[in-house]
Amino acid sequence: MTSDATRVARLRALDTCAVSDALDALGLVGAALGLHSVTGRHHVAGRAVTLELVEAGTVTAPRHLGTAAVDASGPDDVIVVAHAGRPHVSGWGGVLSAGARRRGIEAIVVDGAVRDVDEATALGLPVFAVTGVPVTARSRVVERDWNIDVEIAGIAVRPGDYVVADGSGVVFVPAGSIDAVLDKAELVVAKERAMVERVDQGIPMVDVMGADYEILLTTTQKDTSR
Structure with missing residues (x-):
């Protein structure tokens, strides 16, 4: 618990x-x-x-x-x-x-x-x-x-x-x-951290914050591959 x-x-x-x-x-x-x-x-x-x-x-x-x-x-x-x-x-x-x-x-x-x-x-x-x-x-x-x-x-x-x-x-x-809330917020942070890493790699912002950014909250899911 x-x-x-x-x-x-x-x-x-x-x-x-x-x-x-x-x-x-x-x-x-x-x-x-x-x-x-x-x-x-x-x-x-x-x-x-x-x-x-x-x-x-x-x-x-x-x-x-x-x-x-x-x-x-x-x-x-x-x-x-x-x-x-x-x-x-x-x-x-x-x-x-x-x-x-x-x-x-x-x-x-x-x-x-x-x-x-x-x-x-x-x-x-x-x-x-x-x-x-x-x-x-x-x-x-x-x-x-x-x-x-x-x-x-x-x-x-x-x-x-x-x-x-x-x-x-x-x-x-x-x-x-x-x-x-904790589970969802931690997933949001992980996804946004990955986006920042792409920014640091020089990837254009239009690609980093693509169409899926607007549905970030509904598409964020747990990584079940681990």
């Missing part, structure tokens, strides 16, 4: 583009558009630990936002914050980043703004978000709950789903589809 750690390692070896292509081929949607790294160049993968933020005053917050998720997470975990795309108020900050780095958490993904970006960058903590902003969450947004189903940039994300993020963006993979 394939372990979660093995799946995360395989996912980490892939880029978001290959994973997005695999999702396309399987009729799934997972690219969370509008999110990007705000702390430099990173390539990360892991399992989602979710939390949702809402406007202050709509619920009684049991704790400061994100703290329970940080305390419960560690290596190979990605904290995923449903912040409703808010660009005007932070959904993550520096003290939380320090706690996340201390716990060895893989990365933070926030569907909205974050602050203390320089602190997270100095810590080496990958943070993906809509934007950076100095405005505090205090008295503006609170945590409704954590370890729940959430929506990130229009993508449904459940606790334990898989996340991969790099310079092209953030992609989520449903846990129940991870094996099929």
Whole structure:
């Protein structure tokens, strides 16, 4: 049986583009558009630990936002914050980043703004978000709950789903589809690698990216000759 750690390692070896292509081929949607790294160049993968933020005053917050998720997470975990795309108020900050780095958490993904970006960058903590902003969450947004189903940039994300993020963006993979997505993405990578080798050989691009490129996802099959 394939372990979660093995799946995360395989996912980490892939880029978001290959994973997005695999999702396309399987009729799934997972690219969370509008999110990007705000702390430099990173390539990360892991399992989602979710939390949702809402406007202050709509619920009684049991704790400061994100703290329970940080305390419960560690290596190979990605904290995923449903912040409703808010660009005007932070959904993550520096003290939380320090706690996340201390716990060895893989990365933070926030569907909205974050602050203390320089602190997270100095810590080496990958943070993906809509934007950076100095405005505090205090008295503006609170945590409704954590370890729940959430929506990130229009993508449904459940606790334990898989996340991969790099310079092209953030992609989520449903846990129940991870094996099929990994298999398909690895085949896409292999085929594109062969195409690049042909480019390096000086073969004209019109031949390298011929008619079959447009049907790459439907024609990619396992090599059964081995």
